[in-house]
Amino acid sequence: MALMQIHDPAAAPRPIGIDLGTTNSLVAYVPLIGGATTIVDCDGDALVPSVVHYPSEGPTIVGKAAVGYLKEYPEDTIASVKRFMGRGADDAETRRLGTYRFAADSGPVVQFAVAGSRTVTPIEVSAEILRALKHTAEDEIGEIGGVVITVPAYFDDAQRQATKDAARVAGLQVLRLLNEPTAAALAYGLDSKQNGTFAVYDLGGGTFDITILVLDNGVFQVRSTGGDSQLGGDDMDRALAEKLLPQLGVTDARAATPGQIRAALMAARSIKHGLTDADTVEAEVELPGQASVHVRVTRTEFAELIKPLVERTGLVCRRALRDAGLRPDELDGVILVGGSTRVVAVREYVEQLFGRAPLGSIDPDQVVALGAAVHADLLAGEGDRPDVLLLDVLPLSLGVEAMGGVAEKILPRNTPIPASAAQVFTTYADNQTGFELHVLQGERELASDCRSLARFTLRGIPPLPAGMARLEVRFDVDADGLLKVSARELTTGIAQQIEVKPSYGLRDEDIERMLLDAYDHAETDVATRALQEERTEAERICVATEKALSVDAALLEPGEGAAIRTALAAVREAVRGEVANVIHVRIEELDHISKPFAGRRMDRSIARAIAGRAVNELELETAHARGIESHLGSEGETMKD
C-alpha cells in the first residue's frame, strides 16, 4: 500500500470485512481506488492474534500485546476462543487439553473465570477482538459503515448467532455473515473471471471446512459444504504437546498444570511451524520451574501423529463431493485456505485426495478477509459494483424431535438459502392445549445426538380430540444461515411467532448490558447511535428509490411517481432533523407508497430472467474454456480491480 489514504471528514462511512479467526483475525476493506486490501496496525502487521488477556486490574489487553501474557497467565489469557463460540458449559471442548478455568455455575453458556474474580462468555471475548479490529480500521479509513464477518461454513445456528451477538456487543452493524470458503472463492475468482467447479479446502486453527462451488460469470454457487467445527491446527498442537509432555517430565498430561500445558502447546506450535520448511526441528523446551529439555521432531513423526486428524478431513471431503454429485476428477481446481494448509502433510494429502496440485496463490491467511471486504463493498459500497452474486447453502440439516426421540429433518443440509419449509403436526391426547417443540440441527438419527437449538411450548391450542388439531411449524432460514421458527394452529388460525434463540444463546437484555458495559461511558450513547443508524438507512433507501424511479420510470402508474417523490422528500426532511423515530416513520411511509411499484419491478425482472439473455449465454460458453490457472501468474496478496 504505497498510497496515502486521506480522509474526508464528510465522507460516507465505509464497509469493512472481518475474518474472525481461531488463531488470528484480520480486517480488510475496498478503497476507492484499487482492489481489496487488509488494514495493518502501526507495526505494519495485518494479523491480529485472537488472544485476549484479562488483567486483575486495568483495561483488557488484545492481540499481540496479549500474547506476551499467555505463558505467565494461562488462565486469564484466552486464546482460540472461537472454539467455544455457541458452546454450552458441558461441551466436550471444555474437557480437551487446555488451560482455562470454567465458571462452575455458568448456566447454559460456557464462561471463563478470569482475573479479578470475573467471568466472561466467549461472546464477550470475541467482542474484544472485534472492537480492537474496529479501532484499527477507524484509524485507517475513518468512520465504519457496516461489516461482513466470516464464519466457518460448518458453523451451526448457535455458533452463527454467537458471532452476530459478539459483533453487536462490539458496536458493529453486521451486513452479513459470510461463509469462509465462499469468501475465499470470491477473492480468488473475482478478478480472474474463470468459470468452473472448485473445491475450497479450508483448514484453520480450530475449524475445517470443505466447500464445492461453481463459478459462472460472477455467480458463486455453493453446491455442497461439509466440515468439522472442532478440527484444526490447535488439534495438531495438542497431539504434539501430548507426545512432548512425557519427554518433558510430565508423565500424565491430564495432571499437568495450566502453565505446563501452555508451555507445551506453544512449543508444539513453533515446532509445527518449523516443520513447514525443515525436515527436522530441534528445540530446547522449558516448562515453568523446570530445566530445559532438548527435543527433536521429524516431519515424518509429525505427519504420523496428525494422520488421524488429516484423514478425518478426507472423509468430510468425500461426503461433500457425494452431496454435490461429483467425482474428484470433475473439479477444475482445489483452493487452499487457512494457515494449517501450510503443513506439508496436509498439502500432500489434499493433492492425493483430489488427484491434482492445489492452488494457493493468495496468502491463505489473508484470502478470507479480502473476500469479506469485497462482499461488504458489494452490499454497502457506493457507486458501480461488479455484478457478483453469492449463492450459499445450509450446512447442517434442521429438524425437530419427533415421537420416540427421533430427529425428523425439515430442511436438509445443502439446501440453498434463503429457504423455508413447513411441517404439520398434530396433538396426541384429547384436549391437549400445549405442544412441545424441540428444534434440532445435525445429521444424526437420534435427537439426543443432534445439536439442540431450542425447546419451547406452543400454547393456546383449542381443546380438540386427539389428532384433530393441526399445527403448522414453519422454519425460515435467512441468507446468514440463521433460523426463525413460527407456528400456526390451522383449524382455528391461531398464530404464534417464536423467535428462536439457540439454547446456548444470549438474551437481548444480556447483549444490551454488555453493550452498555463496553461503552465505558466514554463513547457515544445508544440514542446517538440509533439516530446515526436511521440516517444511514434513510440515505441508502433514498438513493435506491431515486435510482428505481429514473431507471424504471416506464413502470409507474399515472401520479405514482409524484406521490413517491413527495414521500422521498419527507424522508430527506426528517434526516435533517434530530429525531430517529421521525426518520423511521417517514421511511415506512415511503416504503408503503412505493410497494406496488416495487412489485411491478420485481415481476418484470423475473420475466426477463425467464426469457433469458441470448448474448450472455454465448459468452458463457466461451468463458468456460478458461481455467483458474490463468490466475496463478499474479503473486500480489491484494486483489486487482
Added chain:
Amino acid sequence: MDPFATLGFERRYHLDKTLLDRRYRELQQALHPDKHASAPASERALTLSKAIEVNEAYRVLRDDQKRGEALLVLLGRQLTDQTADPELLMEMMELREALSDARAAADPARVARLAAEVTEKATATSRQLSEVFARMEGEVGTPQARQLTDAQTLLSRLRYYRRFQDEVAQFEDQALA
C-alpha cells in the same frame, strides 16, 4: 406451488439441466437478498419470499426423484409413503437386514458393497422411470392412467433405495464423529 412455473419450464420430466442452472442463477441475480440490501423493507420482503420460492423450486427440479414426484402430483396423483408391492418390500427387508448386520459388525467394506448394489438398482430404476416419462411426453394428449401408475411405482421404488442410501450415509457420518 408449481416448481415448473416458478422457473419458467414446461411440465415435463425431461429438461435441460444446463438451462435449469442458468435460469436459476439469472432469477437469483434479480431476487437474492444481497441484490436488495439497500432497498426499502417491503421490496426486501417481496423479493425475499420470491427468492425462497425459486430456491425451493430449483431444489425440486434439479433432483430426478423430486421432479418426478412433483410432476405426478401436478397430474393429479396422490403420493403416499407406503408401497403395496410385496416384491419390493421383501427385497428391501433383506437389504436392510444385511445392512444392519454389516453396521453392527462395523464392517465398512460390507456396507460399501451393499451400497454399490443399491446404487446399481437405483440407477436402473431411474433409467426405467426416464423411459416411462419419455413415452408419456412423446405422445399427444393427457397421459394414460397406466403410465402414471408405472411412474408412481418406479418412484416409490427409488424412494426406498434412496432411504437405504441415506442410512449408508448415516453410517459413514458416524464414522466421522
